Amino acid sequence: MRWVCILFPQLALDAVLRQRPDPDEPLVLLNGPAQRRVLQAVNPAARKLGLRAGQSMTAAQAMSKGFATADYEAAEVEHWQQFLAAWAYRFSSQVSVHYPRTVVFEIESSLGLFGSWAQFEARLRQELTELGFRHRIVAAPNPVAARVLANAYDGLVVPDGEALQHHLGQLPVDRVGLEPSVATALSRMGLRTLNQVQSLPRQALARRFEAQMLKHLDTLFGARPLALAFYLPPDRFDVRIELNFDVQSHQALLFPLRRLTGDLSAFLCGRDSGVQRFDLHLEHAGLPDSVIKVGLLSAERDPAMLFELARGRLEQVQVEAPVRGFRLRAEDLPSFVPQFQELFDDRPQQTLPWEQLRERLRARLGDDAVQGLRFQADHRPECAWQHGVDKQRCAGLPSVHRPGWLLGEPQSVAEGSARILMGPERIESGWWDGDDVRRDYYLIQNRAGQQGWAYRAVGEGGPLWLQGWFA
Amino acid sequence: MGAVVALDTLFNGGQVWKGRPAPPAASPQPTGHAALDAALPSGGWPEAALSEILLAGPGVGELQLVWPTLARLSAAGERIVLVAPPFVPYPQAWENAGVDLRQLSVIQASERDALWAAEQCLRSGSCGAVLCWPHKADDRALRRLQVAAETGQTLAFAWRPLSEAVNPSPAALRIAIDAKPAQLRVLKCRGGLARAAPIAFAVGH
Numbered sequence: 001m002r003w004v005c006i007l008f009p010q011l012a013l014d015a016v017l018r019q020r021p022d023p024d025e026p027l028v029l030l031n032g033p034a035q036r037r038v039l040q041a042v043n044p045a046a047r048k049l050g051l052r053a054g055q056s057m058t059a060a061q062a063m064s065k066g067f068a069t070a071d072y073e074a075a076e077v078e079h080w081q082q083f084l085a086a087w088a089y090r091f092s093s094q095v096s097v098h099y100p101r102t103v104v105f106e107i108e109s110s111l112g113l114f115g116s117w118a119q120f121e122a123r124l125r126q127e128l129t130e131l132g133f134r135h136r137i138v139a140a141p142n143p144v145a146a147r148v149l150a151n152a153y154d155g156l157v158v159p160d161g162e163a164l165q166h167h168l169g170q171l172p173v174d175r176v177g178l179e180p181s182v183a184t185a186l187s188r189m190g191l192r193t194l195n196q197v198q199s200l201p202r203q204a205l206a207r208r209f210e211a212q213m214l215k216h217l218d219t220l221f222g223a224r225p226l227a228l229a230f231y232l233p234p235d236r237f238d239v240r241i242e243l244n245f246d247v248q249s250h251q252a253l254l255f256p257l258r259r260l261t262g263d264l265s266a267f268l269c270g271r272d273s274g275v276q277r278f279d280l281h282l283e284h285a286g287l288p289d290s291v292i293k294v295g296l297l298s299a300e301r302d303p304a305m306l307f308e309l310a311r312g313r314l315e316q317v318q319v320e321a322p323v324r325g326f327r328l329r330a331e332d333l334p335s336f337v338p339q340f341q342e343l344f345d346d347r348p349q350q351t352l353p354w355e356q357l358r359e360r361l362r363a364r365l366g367d368d369a370v371q372g373l374r375f376q377a378d379h380r381p382e383c384a385w386q387h388g389v390d391k392q393r394c395a396g397l398p399s400v401h402r403p404g405w406l407l408g409e410p411q412s413v414a415e416g417s418a419r420i421l422m423g424p425e426r427i428e429s430g431w432w433d434g435d436d437v438r439r440d441y442y443l444i445q446n447r448a449g450q451q452g453w454a455y456r457a458v459g460e461g462g463p464l465w466l467q468g469w470f471a
Numbered sequence: 472m473g474a475v476v477a478l479d480t481l482f483n484g485g486q487v488w489k490g491r492p493a494p495p496a497a498s499p500q501p502t503g504h505a506a507l508d509a510a511l512p513s514g515g516w517p518e519a520a521l522s523e524i525l526l527a528g529p530g531v532g533e534l535q536l537v538w539p540t541l542a543r544l545s546a547a548g549e550r551i552v553l554v555a556p557p558f559v560p561y562p563q564a565w566e567n568a569g570v571d572l573r574q575l576s577v578i579q580a581s582e583r584d585a586l587w588a589a590e591q592c593l594r595s596g597s598c599g600a601v602l603c604w605p606h607k608a609d610d611r612a613l614r615r616l617q618v619a620a621e622t623g624q625t626l627a628f629a630w631r632p633l634s635e636a637v638n639p640s641p642a643a644l645r646i647a648i649d650a651k652p653a654q655l656r657v658l659k660c661r662g663g664l665a666r667a668a669p670i671a672f673a674v675g676h
Contacts, residue, residue, distance in 0.1 A: 351623075352595035354550055361578060361588055369579050369588075373572050375562035385562045389573055394566060404534040404565065405558035449650025450530035468561060469530035 002108040005146035006124070007136045008084070011101045013041045015080045016070045018132030019241050021255045026067035030057060040072040070244075077101065083239075083263065084133065085231040090270040091124075096143065096228040102150070104143045104228070117157060131266060140164060142222045144177070151175050161222060168220065169195035176220065182213050237267050237278075237330040246285075246322035250314050253282075253326060257314065258307050260328040265303035274299025274336035280310060282317075283325035290319045295367065296359055299334045305356055312363030379429040380437050381406055381467055401443075403453040403468030410465035413454055418446040418464070426458070443470070500626060503539020506670045507655060511644070512663025516540065520643035520661070521617040521627040525636050529557065531650040532672060533630055535568075540626070541600060542569030549599025552592045553577045555585035557604050574599075586612050593619035593627055600626040614641040648672065 008014065017023045024045050031040035037057035049064040060067075077100075084103050088095045091114065094106040107120070114120045121137060128135045136154040140146035145164055149156055152171060158164045168176070171194050174183040191197050197205070197217075206214055218224035241256045257280075268275055276299050280292040292313050300306065352360075361370050372389035385406070423442030430437045439455040442464065446452070453468035481487045501508050501515040508514050516522055526533050541551050551574055553560065562572055580588045589603040593616060601620075605612065613629070620627040629642065636647055636658060645658040654669040 352597055354595075354597040357591065357595040357597055358576075360591060365578070365580050365584055365588065371577050371579070373560060373562055373565075373575050373577055375566060375572065381561065385559060387577075393571055393573060394562075400563065400567075402561050402564040402567070403530075404538075404561055404568075405529060405556075406561045407558055448528060449653070450528050452530050469558065471529055471532065471534040 002106055002139075002141055003104060003143045003146045004107045004124075004137065004139045005099075005102060005104045005143065005150045006084075006088070006128070007138075007147075007150040008081075008101050008103075008133055009136060010041060010043075010134055011080055012072055012077045013043055014133045015076055017043060019256060019259060020068075023132070026051075026064075028060065028067055028069055029072040030069050031072040068244075082231075082234075083267070086233045086270045087127070087131070087266045088270070089231065089233050090272070091120075093230075094228075095231040097231055098143075098228050099147050102147060104147060106143075107139065121155070127266075131262070142219070142226065143228060144216075144219045144226055145222065148176050148220060151177075164221065169193060169198065173197060178213060178216060182209055185209070233267075233271050235271075235333060237264055237275075237328070237333070239263055240281075240325060240327040242325045243323065246324065248322055250317075253314060253323065254311065256326045257310055260326070261306040261310055262303045264328060264330060265301050265306060268301040268333065268336070271333065272336060273333040274301045275306070275330045275332070276300075276334055277332050278310075278328060278330035280314065281325075281327035281329065282319055282323045283327065284319070284321040285324050287321050289327075290317065290323075292317055297362070298355055299336050300355075300359075301336055305359070309359055309363045312360070316364075379427050380435070381427075383430075383435075404471040405469040407467055407469075410455075410467045413444065413446075413452075413464040413466050415463060418444040418452070418454070421445050421451070427455075428458075441467075500540065501543075502536070503543070504536070504672070507646075507672075510657055510666045510670055511660055516626055517643035517661055519621050519624045519626070521613065521620050521629060521641070522644040522646070523613075523640055523642035524628060524630050525633045525645065525647040525658070526630065527633045527648075527650060531648050532653065533648055536646070536648070536655075536672075537600075537602070537628055538565075538568035538570060542571075544599035544626075545569075545571035545574040547599070549574065550597060551575050552598050552601045554589040554592065554601065554603040555580045555582075556602070582606060586616070589627070590615055590619045592623075593625050594623045596623035596625060598623075598625055600628065602628045602630075604630050610639070610641065617641045617643070 012029055013027070016029065017027060020027070026046035026049055027043045028039045028046050028051055029041040030037045032038040039051060039053050039055045039057065039060055041053055042051045046067050049067060051060050051063065051067065081097050081101065081103070085095050085097050088103050088105050092105040092107055092110050096104045098104060111117065111120065114123065117139065124137060125135070136150050138146050138150040138153055138156045140149055140158040141161060141164055145158065145168060148171070149158065149167060152175060156167070158167055172192055173186045173194060176194055178186070186197060202214070215224065219226045239260055241260065243256070247253055264275065264278070275296070277293065277295045280294065282290040282292070284290070294310050294313050296309065358370050371387040374386050374388045374390045375394045376384055376386045378384050421443045424440035426440055428438045438458040440458055441453060441455045444452050444454050444464065451470040452466045453470065454464035454466045456462070456464050499515070500518055502511070524533055524536060545551055546569070551570070553575065556577060560575075560577070565575070566572055578588050585603060586605060586608065589601055592598050592601045603616070608629070608631070616627055616629065633647060636645070640659070642659070643661040647656045647658055649656065649669070653672050655672045656669045657665045659665055
């Protein structure tokens, strides 16, 4: 058991269905030229209406009106296969998209991390079901055998060569990946199963058929290795969902948004990276896209969090025209560092980490809403503070008495309304940056008993200017 | 009637447990002001609850009341959040009071969003103390803050004008600061009778 093959029997249909809120709605995929549209695939609800793959569109419309249609696009299928390979990259470094609508990957070296095969298979199935893809999973000693057995089985595990011989031998010759002409020739000779073909002398087969056929059989039984080109995940994420109707409110965008952020999260888990900035593009007919930029302070990949943050930004946006398409682009994918958490936390269970809380606040209040505070080594009070966080704790100056609150703009103190308790303290600084300050500072108290910090410029008369409160 | 037993023998034999007034348990959240701690039934700030501080105007020692608590929390690695403070905190003064500025976060928000932000911070449970300055908070808004503080097990402080003292409030503790003479009055405290006598509160320099 070294290779896993996951076959997606209705990849094109699932790719369309998963973007719709109601998967039980009848849906058909159409293919062919505009004059003669043919049903390429139908979902179970559409099949109940009597629709079958291969019917013409006119015949289908004669039978029923109540079904939705979508175009079958080969490029889309290719795209989703690549996406699933990116998802599988999480479990193995050797992932191949050699076969269409299939992902094959090596797994024996990863079982130490993911536990026994039974657990691992359950996990694969659960994640694929959540992503919305129907699948068949087979594990076998070599990739070709896994792919061929996936034609006939689901959930089969072939532990060794003997069992492989047994399972493959029972397969009919037209299901083992041979050329159709070879399969037809074999069945006309009266050879129905692979066992019967195997029992023939090798020389006789070599004489009657092309060399390709024996090569295929050898790779199938593991006697000859198959060279696979392995998948390399791209370093950007770009997925688009086309909406089939004009969307006017953000409510209708939430389902596609949840899908997109979920896909982004699966992609990021595969790459073991996080995302710090991504763009949501709202596409309009005939107008340039509205772009919503979502920025985070640290790399994240939790699907619920990505969704909530993107939603927070989306809800505030007003667009000029209805939305026709929805796209998520992430270019910058830094490595993900999991958060440090205490093993014994005395806070309640529903604790939201500060990093997530901060992102939530920033999503609603604006990017600059949450800031730290640091001391800037300057004697001028208005220059003594800055936004930002120090790496190290700055040393206090206990001998210097400063007010707890600083006013944004100094206010003049009416003459006679306050008395001076202490002072003056001369602050003279800033001659080098053109913002020269020469002030005498006093501790004052007004009639209500409030204590403030006020100054008067040296050499000037006039009122005191209040700049802080000793709170 | 059974046999009459002398009480002394029972007491001396240790067979009867005698209830004594228990010494007040040390509060997990002492205020750092000994006189105030003695006046509060829990010996400190009510845990996981909203404390309201009423004052006539800024500059009467309203920060000195909480600085010891904030210093203790920040030294323990807890986060302190200031939601829409009325003025700029002067870093040097806060540092001199012992508050670790690296643990301090300031949230700038409008009047309406400030209550929302304060509630989110309290509810999250990731902050040690949340400080807010609601101007026109009604009874419902304060109750929300109180419930959020309970949910997140977080200390909440709200500074409000002294004129609100006549209105009822859901806060667990209400303290009024008088400037002249400098004193504290406990208007309401959960778990005990509010002490009528004012507590001297010297604004230190």
